[in-house]
Structure formats: structure tokens, C-alpha cells
Amino acid sequence: MINTHGIHPGTARPLGGDRYTSRAFMEAEWDNVWTKSWLITIRADQIPEPGDFMLEEIGRESILIVRQDDGGIKALYNVCQHRGNRLVIEPEGSMPSFTCPYHSWRFELDGRCSYAQDPEDFPGGDPCAHASLADIPCEQFSGFVWINMDPACASLRESLGPIWDAWSVYPLENMTRVQATSVRMPCNWKLLLDNFHETYHLPTAHPEGIEYAEDSYLETHIELYENGHALGQTKCCLPAHRLPAHKNRLTEPVASDLERWDLDPQAFRGRERDPREAVQRQKRALYAERGLHHYARLSDAQLTDVFHYTLFPNFATSLNADGMLFLRAMPHPTDPEHCIFDSWYYNFGDMSWHKSLVTLDGEQARKPVEREIIDYGDKSLGVVLDGDAWVMAGQQKALYSRGYRGAILANQERRITQYHAMIDRYIAGYRPPANSRSAA
Ligand code: FES
Ligand SMILES: [Fe+2]
Structure with a gap:
């Protein structure tokens, strides 16, 4: 815990209206706050079975949260690795795997690419070998799924500090x-x-x-x-x-x-x-x-x-x-x-x-x-x-x-x-x- 009396450790500037209206400030927040913080998302029990998924739309990102075959949960960026189409359209559902509606590339529940049409036509060979979906740090706490778009983030427990135990x-x-x-x-x-x-x-x-x-x-x-x-x-x-x-x-x-x-x-x-x-x-x-x-x-x-x-x-x-x-x-x-x-x-x-x-x-x-x-x-x-x-x-x-x-x-x-x-x-x-x- 830190000192509680009128502290303002990071800034001396007044909280002006531009913090709430400026696009430049919003971009700075996107790059440094939204994509660098733990964010609370769905309940884990909303996707109980392997293949159950939900999308969480966060600003310009769509996050695909999927129950895995081993019972775990993964969060993946909802973007096809072929040419960047949105992979999953329905906000929730259950699928054995995800097939892109553009050229039918297929991705497994864990994000691995398992099918690309005409693989022999790619100069580097079958593109699936290096085209898995990008995953996102993802933890479960208090029945919720939490994600953090920063791959180098601290653990959720470290981030929450005493709140972790207080909520127990x-x-x-x-x-x-x-x-x-x-x-x-x-x-x-x-x-x-x-x-x-x-x-x-x-x-x-x-x-x-x-x-x-x-x-x-x-x-x-x-x-x-x-x-x-x-x-x-x-x-x-x-x-x-x-x-x-x-x-x-x-x-x-x-x-x-x-x-x-x-x-x-x-x-x-x-x-x-x-x-x-x-x-x-x-x-x-x-x-x-x-x-x-x-x-x-x-x-x-x-x-x-x-x-x-x-x-x-x-x-x-x-x-x-x-x-x-x-x-x-x-x-x-x-x-x-x-x-x-x-x-x-x-x-x-x-x-x-x-x-x-x-x-x-x-x-x-x-x-x-x-x-x-x-x-x-x-x-x-x-x-x-x-x-x-x-x-x-x-x-x-x-x-x-x-x-x-x-x-x-x-x-x-x-x-x-x-x-x-x-x-x-x-x-x-x-x-x-x-x-x-x-x-x-
Ligand atoms: S953009 Fe997804 S298969 Fe082409
Ligand atoms: Fe209020």
C-alpha cells in the first residue's frame, strides 16, 4: 500500500478536458495502458466444454477466448494469419476448430494452423508451419478470465497485490x-x-x-x-x-x-x-x-x-x-x-x-x-x-x-x-x- 494523503506521484499537471477528448491521448492510452494491463473478461463457466468460445471486443481488438481440449483456456487474437481477415464472426459458440471465411485456412483450438489450401503453391512450403494464431497471456481468478496483451506482463497476482487475497x-x-x-x-x-x-x-x-x-x-x-x-x-x-x-x-x-x-x-x-x-x-x-x-x-x-x-x-x-x-x-x-x-x-x-x-x-x-x-x-x-x-x-x-x-x-x-x-x-x-x- 502507498501513502494515501493527496499523493500525485507521477504528474503535476491538472486534469484538463483534453484527457477526455483528444485522439492523440486516446492513442497513447491504447499503446500504453489498454495493451499493457490485465483486463477482466468473461466468466470461465461461460465456456465449459472444449471448443466453447467467446469473443471479447476491446477497442479495436477482437479477442477469441477458447476452452481447450485439456480443460485450460486460451486467449488468441481473432485475426487470420493468411491475409488478416477476422477469423471468427459469431460472438460466441462452440467449434471443433476455426475456419476462415475468406480462403478456408483452418486453426485448431490452441491456435495452430492445420490447413491451408494449395500448400504446395507457397514458395516457403506449407504456410501452416509458421502461421499459428497469436496468443495472449491469460489467467483465471475469481471465476473470471483475465487477459493482458503485453507478452512481458507481470502475473495477475503480482499486479493485483493484496486484492488477490482480500477477494478470497x-x-x-x-x-x-x-x-x-x-x-x-x-x-x-x-x-x-x-x-x-x-x-x-x-x-x-x-x-x-x-x-x-x-x-x-x-x-x-x-x-x-x-x-x-x-x-x-x-x-x-x-x-x-x-x-x-x-x-x-x-x-x-x-x-x-x-x-x-x-x-x-x-x-x-x-x-x-x-x-x-x-x-x-x-x-x-x-x-x-x-x-x-x-x-x-x-x-x-x-x-x-x-x-x-x-x-x-x-x-x-x-x-x-x-x-x-x-x-x-x-x-x-x-x-x-x-x-x-x-x-x-x-x-x-x-x-x-x-x-x-x-x-x-x-x-x-x-x-x-x-x-x-x-x-x-x-x-x-x-x-x-x-x-x-x-x-x-x-x-x-x-x-x-x-x-x-x-x-x-x-x-x-x-x-x-x-x-x-x-x-x-x-x-x-x-x-x-x-x-x-x-x-x-
Ligand atoms: S484471410 Fe483467412 S484464409 Fe485468407
Ligand atoms: Fe454513483
Whole structure:
């Protein structure tokens, strides 16, 4: 962990609007950040059988992720080695091998070329001998497949540092995706991450949220890690201090949580700061009979609070005792003013009884869903993420203004400071130290 107070180790320049609008800056990020970082991709259980594959589109690259005959997983650039045609078109499926739709060169699941038409006509002999697909470092962790387009990268574990162990208490290997929306956003991808790096916007953009979560920076625990990652812990089951005096009593979401755990809200009148610890104790008492066995590994704080991790450069996740909110930004291939915002929600096991954390009823909370891709504004993402998306789209328009002189950041926004400093360090050549590479 590194010092947490207002640090800005890599750059002294203000965060100007050009970071979000400039094509030159976007190219520098592509060459030095996107293609040099570990990126979270699909769930391993989305491709269970040999030959099962999925494509992950990352900016201008298409990555083919394939289950191997030996049970492993490989990531390959989705480009035919004959003349550069896109090899696989379908976003997912199952194939014994991959045949290019242009001249029928064939590639095996591990990327080896196994057939080229008229091999005797090539001056160097059968081209398959030196035409395998280009592969990409690929690891599995927390049930997800992670890739890094830098062949010299540090291992994922080295890159994640303490996050690797911190996540081990959550049952991330066994989750059900119950929400999966991808939004084509009219903003730069970093505006998503800026937003996910601070809770300063909560009272304004999410007034409903502070009825359940204490946003005060004095009570928010922030940790900054090596390599640009961070944690923000928000106390929940606790109405915010900043709520008006007439509202600073037992709020409806807190009362619901108490009832869900067989506690009487009336007993907490006049004791509005007490439900958080009471719910923690009650969860300890009742988790086994409710089948929530993973609670045994969680700390008291993890039983009630949101542990919000941001992983450099494009991923944020809110982990609570019962599930994972997955928030990912993906770049547009060429346009710095557009990106894809992936918003998934995963439940840990059967959460059909659970109603507080996502806007789902009991039936929906059980049902696995396929990914849906929409344009910004097409439909609601739920009240919380709608608030975020609305400010991101508006901010992108204003960042062009000659009247904007660069960000003025509070200490509680220091995760943003670290994040942009790390982008600048990557552009200047920094890479996480690679002591070893662990195999997938
Ligand atoms: S480009 Fe793929 S076989 Fe020719
Ligand atoms: Fe938000």
C-alpha cells in the first residue's frame, strides 16, 4: 500500500478536458495502458466444454477466448494469419476448430494452423508451419478470465497485490449473473472510472443512496494500492449524517434490513446509529440456517458494508455480503468520446429472499440473464446507475469548454488523483514489476 494523503506521484499537471477528448491521448492510452494491463473478461463457466468460445471486443481488438481440449483456456487474437481477415464472426459458440471465411485456412483450438489450401503453391512450403494464431497471456481468478496483451506482463497476482487475497473470502467462483446490460455511452471511458473512484457525488446524484449508506469521508475507509488499484469501504445499514435533521432517523431501507433479519425497527427508534452492528450480530446468528455459509469467512464490516474496489485501468466492483456489482468500461475503437459501459450484477447463490441491494424482485434475483446491448437513454439501468450515466454524458459535453481549467480535487477524491497519475506513469513507460509469470 502507498501513502494515501493527496499523493500525485507521477504528474503535476491538472486534469484538463483534453484527457477526455483528444485522439492523440486516446492513442497513447491504447499503446500504453489498454495493451499493457490485465483486463477482466468473461466468466470461465461461460465456456465449459472444449471448443466453447467467446469473443471479447476491446477497442479495436477482437479477442477469441477458447476452452481447450485439456480443460485450460486460451486467449488468441481473432485475426487470420493468411491475409488478416477476422477469423471468427459469431460472438460466441462452440467449434471443433476455426475456419476462415475468406480462403478456408483452418486453426485448431490452441491456435495452430492445420490447413491451408494449395500448400504446395507457397514458395516457403506449407504456410501452416509458421502461421499459428497469436496468443495472449491469460489467467483465471475469481471465476473470471483475465487477459493482458503485453507478452512481458507481470502475473495477475503480482499486479493485483493484496486484492488477490482480500477477494478470497467471497464466493466469487460460484455466482449467478442476474443483470447484464451494456450501454453505448456518449463519453470517454475514464469518466466512468472517475465516477466510480469517489463517493463525493453521492448526496447529489444518489440522494436515495444515503438513506442506507454513510457517505461521509470521515467514515469512508480508503486504501490506495500499488499499480493503481484502490478500495473504498462505505458503511451501510446506516443513514448518512448529512441527512436533514428531520430525516436523520430510521430510514425505510434500514428498517427493511432490520425486518429482513428478524429485528424490530421500532426497537431502534432513537438509536439510529445502532442497526448496522445489530444486523451484523444477527447475521452471525442466522446465516447458517439461511444457507449463507460464506458469511463465516466475512468480517463484521463485510457483512453490512460495501467494499468498492477499483482495478486499474477499467474495472470497478462493489462487493457486499450477498453479491457483486460488476462495472466495466471498454473503449471505443477510435472515438475518445464514446465507450461501452458494462453493468452486471452477480448473486452469491440463491438470493431469491433478498430484495435490498438491487432493483429486482425475488424471481428475477434467481434467474441467470444474457447480456443485452443498448444505447444510452434507451432504458433505465436502475435509479443509481441512471444518476451516474446522466452526469457522465453531460460532463463529456462540458469538458470541451475553454473556460474549464482542470479538476480541483478534494482529498476524499484522491483515488481519482492516483488513477490519472498511474495513467500518466504508464504512458511514460511504467509497468508493474514482473518477477514471475504464473500459468493459467
Ligand atoms: S484471410 Fe483467412 S484464409 Fe485468407
Ligand atoms: Fe454513483
